[in-house]
Amino acid sequence: MANLKNPALPGDVEFDTFIYGAPPLAYPASLSQYAIYNTPDAGFSTGRINVSAFANLGFATPWPFTNTNVPLNGHVCVPRGRGPFPLAVFAHGNHSPLENSTPGYLYLCRLLASHGIIAATIDVNFLNGSNFGENDGRAIVHLEHLKQFRTWNNTAAHVLHSKVDLNRILIVGHSRGGEAVGHASFFNRLASIGAVLLDGSAGLGPYRFGLSAVAAIAPTDRQFTPISGPTVVPDSYFIIHGSQDADVFTFEGYHTYERAHAVDQANPTVADGEFKAMLWVHKANHNQFNSIWASESAPGAAMPRASQEEVAKIHLGSLAQAVLLDRVEYFDVLRDHRAAEAWEPAGVDLVSQYQDGERVFIQHNQEGIAAPVVSLPVQGIVAADSVVATRQLTALTGGAVTTTITLRLAWTALGGRLLLRVDPSTLPAERYETLALRVGQSTEAANPAARDQDFTVEVSSGSRTAAFAASALHRLIYPDLPPFGPAKIVMQTLRLPVERLVERGVDPADLRSVALVFDRRAAGTIYVGDLQCSN
Amino acid sequence: MQSLPTPPKVTAVEVVAAQPTEADSAALAHLSALTNRSLPQEVYVVKVELKSKPPVTSMAWALYVNDVLIPKYWEYKDGIYFVVLDPEFFAEHKGKRLRFSQNGVDFHDTGIKLAAPTKTAAASKSKRKAKDKQARLPTQAEVLK
Numbered sequence: 001m002a003n004l005k006n007p008a009l010p011g012d013v014e015f016d017t018f019i020y021g022a023p024p025l026a027y028p029a030s031l032s033q034y035a036i037y038n039t040p041d042a043g044f045s046t047g048r049i050n051v052s053a054f055a056n057l058g059f060a061t062p063w064p065f066t067n068t069n070v071p072l073n074g075h076v077c078v079p080r081g082r083g084p085f086p087l088a089v090f091a092h093g094n095h096s097p098l099e100n101s102t103p104g105y106l107y108l109c110r111l112l113a114s115h116g117i118i119a120a121t122i123d124v125n126f127l128n129g130s131n132f133g134e135n136d137g138r139a140i141v142h143l144e145h146l147k148q149f150r151t152w153n154n155t156a157a158h159v160l161h162s163k164v165d166l167n168r169i170l171i172v173g174h175s176r177g178g179e180a181v182g183h184a185s186f187f188n189r190l191a192s193i194g195a196v197l198l199d200g201s202a203g204l205g206p207y208r209f210g211l212s213a214v215a216a217i218a219p220t221d222r223q224f225t226p227i228s229g230p231t232v233v234p235d236s237y238f239i240i241h242g243s244q245d246a247d248v249f250t251f252e253g254y255h256t257y258e259r260a261h262a263v264d265q266a267n268p269t270v271a272d273g274e275f276k277a278m279l280w281v282h283k284a285n286h287n288q289f290n291s292i293w294a295s296e297s298a299p300g301a302a303m304p305r306a307s308q309e310e311v312a313k314i315h316l317g318s319l320a321q322a323v324l325l326d327r328v329e330y331f332d333v334l335r336d337h338r339a340a341e342a343w344e345p346a347g348v349d350l351v352s353q354y355q356d357g358e359r360v361f362i363q364h365n366q367e368g369i370a371a372p373v374v375s376l377p378v379q380g381i382v383a384a385d386s387v388v389a390t391r392q393l394t395a396l397t398g399g400a401v402t403t404t405i406t407l408r409l410a411w412t413a414l415g416g417r418l419l420l421r422v423d424p425s426t427l428p429a430e431r432y433e434t435l436a437l438r439v440g441q442s443t444e445a446a447n448p449a450a451r452d453q454d455f456t457v458e459v460s461s462g463s464r465t466a467a468f469a470a471s472a473l474h475r476l477i478y479p480d481l482p483p484f485g486p487a488k489i490v491m492q493t494l495r496l497p498v499e500r501l502v503e504r505g506v507d508p509a510d511l512r513s514v515a516l517v518f519d520r521r522a523a524g525t526i527y528v529g530d531l532q533c534s535n
Numbered sequence: 536m537q538s539l540p541t542p543p544k545v546t547a548v549e550v551v552a553a554q555p556t557e558a559d560s561a562a563l564a565h566l567s568a569l570t571n572r573s574l575p576q577e578v579y580v581v582k583v584e585l586k587s588k589p590p591v592t593s594m595a596w597a598l599y600v601n602d603v604l605i606p607k608y609w610e611y612k613d614g615i616y617f618v619v620l621d622p623e624f625f626a627e628h629k630g631k632r633l634r635f636s637q638n639g640v641d642f643h644d645t646g647i648k649l650a651a652p653t654k655t656a657a658a659s660k661s662k663r664k665a666k667d668k669q670a671r672l673p674t675q676a677e678v679l680k
Binding site: 053058060097249250401485 | 564592609611
C-alpha cells in the first residue's frame with residue numbers, strides 16, 4: 001500500500017469549471033438559486049428534453065418550463081490539456097426543489113477533475129417534490145446529460161471536442177439519484193422503454209455508452225420497477241451508505257447490491273466479469289454526502305460533515321482512479337477498506353464487501369431454505385456440529401422483503417463447527433487468488449454489545465490444515481444502532497489469500513474442506529452470505 | 536433515537552375523467568396494442584386529498600390500493616394524485632382500501648376506499664356522443680386546480 005497516494009488529495013491537473021444550461025431560461029425570483037443556468041458559459045448551451053412519459057414536475061415550484069421541455073443544466077469541471085479524459089457525472093436525489101441540490105457534489109467533481117477526469121453534477125431538481133416512482137425519469141435525464149457530452153465531444157471547435165473518453169464513464173447518484181443510476185445502467189442498453197423509443201427518433205437516446213461503473217450513494221431501491229422486474233444493474237456497481245442515515249434508513253440499496261452480479265443457478269460457473277463493492281460507513285448520515293443539504297441527524301448522532309465528505313472522497317476517488325484512470329492498484333481499496341486506513345478520518349468504523357468479476361461459489365446459499373449445502377458445480381457435503389445452521393430469507397437491513405437467502409449460524413458453547421467438505425476435483429481453487437467469505441454479526445443477545453465477533457477459519461488439503469482467526473482477516477464489528485428501526489446486519493468480506501494457504505502447506509489444487517470453528521467466543525450469532533474462490 | 540416517519544393522513548379521494556396528455560395517448564396506444572383491447576381516449580385522475588403532504592425526502596410512502604402498488608404519484612395543491620389509463624382498474628379495485636407502506640411489508644390503512652370515476656365519456660352509448668364528451672373533458676391541469 002506504500003505506493004498508493006491518498007485519492008482524496010487534490011491532483012496536479014489544472015481545470016476549469018463551466019456552467020451549462022438550456023437558454024432561453026428565466027427562473028423567477030423565488031428560484032434565484034437556479035439563475036446561474038440562465039446564462040451558461042460560452043459554448044455550453046444545451047437543449048431540452050421531453051420527460052413527460054416518465055415524470056411530472058413538482059407541483060409547488062414555479063419552473064419556467066414543463067415536463068415536455070426540461071433543460072439540461074449542470075456544472076462541469078474540465079481538466080486542461082488535450083485529453084481525452086474519462087467522464088464522471090453526478091446526480092442528486094429528492095430534496096426541497098426550492099434549494100438547488102446540484103452544486104452539492106462539486107467537492108467531488110473538483111477532486112476528480114484535478115486528477116484528469118471531466119466531472120459534472122447535473123440538475124434534476126425539477127423532479128423533486130412529494131412524488132413517487134419518477135426514478136426512471138431521473139435515469140433518462142442522467143443518460144441525456146451523457147448524450148450531451150457525446151455531442152460536445154463530436155462537435156468541432158467545441159471546448160470538449162475529442163476530449164471526452166466515451167468508453168470510460170462513471171455515473172454516480174445519491175439517494176433517489178442513486179437508485180436512478182442503476183436504472184440508467186439498465187436503460188443504457190435498451191432500444192425502448194414501453195412506448196418510448198430510445199433510438200433518437202423522438203428526441204431521447206440512443207445511449208449505449210461505455211459505462212465503466214455505476215456508483216450509488218445512499219440509494220433508494222424499487223421506487224421505480226421496470227415491467228421486466230426489479231432492476232439488475234448490469235455494469236460494475238459500487239454502493240456507499242451510512243449507518244446513521246435518517247432518510248433512507250432501511251439501507252434499500254443493499255437489495256440492489258444483492259441483485260447485481262448474483263449467481264445464475266442455471267449457469268453457476270458463469271461470471272459476467274463485472275465487480276461489485278460496498279462500503280457501509282458507521283456514523284455517516286444521508287444528507288452530508290451532499291455539501292448543500294443540511295444534516296438530518298440529531299446533534300451528535302452523525303460524524304462531522306467534513307469527515308463524511310472525506311470518506312466519500314477517499315472511496316469514490318479510489319473507484320474513479322481504478323475504473324477511469326486504470327490505476328488498478330486502487331482496486332485494493334474496493335476489495336478491502338483497510339487499504340485506505342491511513343487516510344480515513346480518525347475513529348471511523350467501516351464495513352466493506354467486494355465480489356470480483358471472476359469468482360466461483362463454494363456456497364452461495366441461494367438453492368433454498370433447506371439445510372445448507374455445497375453449491376454446484378462444486379461437489380461436497382455440509383456438516384454442522386454444535387452450531388445451529390439455518391438458511392433463511394432474512395432482511396438483514398430491515399425494510400423491504402429480501403430475495404436473498406443467508407445462512408444464520410448460532411452457537412452457545414465453545415467448539416461448534418460448520419464443515420464444508422468438498423471434492424477437490426470440482427473446485428479449481430488454484431486458479432483464484434482468494435478465498436472470500438461474507439459474514440456479519442447481529443445485535444442478537446448472543447453477541448455482546450460493542451464487541452467484535454470472532455471464530456476460526458480452517459482450510460484443509462489432504463493432511464495439511466491451516467487455521468486463521470477471522471479477526472486476523474478482518475474485524476467483524478458490532479452493528480451501529482441506527483436512528484430508528486432495527487440495527488442492520490452488514491456482512492464484511494473476509495479475504496484469505498490463497499498464497500497464505502500455500503505458505504502453510506495447503507495445496508489449493510487439492511482443497512478438501514473449509515470449516516468455521518467457533519472456538520474464540522463462547523456464544524454468538526453470525527450471518528454468512530457466501531463463500532467463494534475469487535480474485 | 537428519532538421517531539419513525541408517520542404516513543400521510545388521507546381525508547378524501549375523488550376520481551375524475553380527464554383528457555390524456557400526449558404522453559398518455561402514446562401509453563394508451565401501447566397498452567391497447569399489448570392487451571389487444573380498445574381503450575377510451577380518456578384517463579382518470581385519482582385525487583387523494585391529504586391532511587399534510589409527505590415530506591420531500593428520498594424514502595417515500597408508496598401508495599397501494601389493497602395489495603396493488605400505484606407505480607407513480609404526483610403532488611397537487613391538496614395532496615397527491617395518480618393517473619389511471621385503463622378503466623378496468625376501477626372494475627377490479629373499486630371499493631378497496633388505500634394503504635401506504637415504506638417497505639412493502641408494513642402497511643398503514645388510510646381508512647379510505649378507492650372511488651369509481653365520475654361519469655366518463657366512454658360511458659356514453661353513441662360514438663358521436665362519446666367523442667363530443669371527450670372533447671369536453673377537462674384537461675388534467677384543470678382537474679388539479
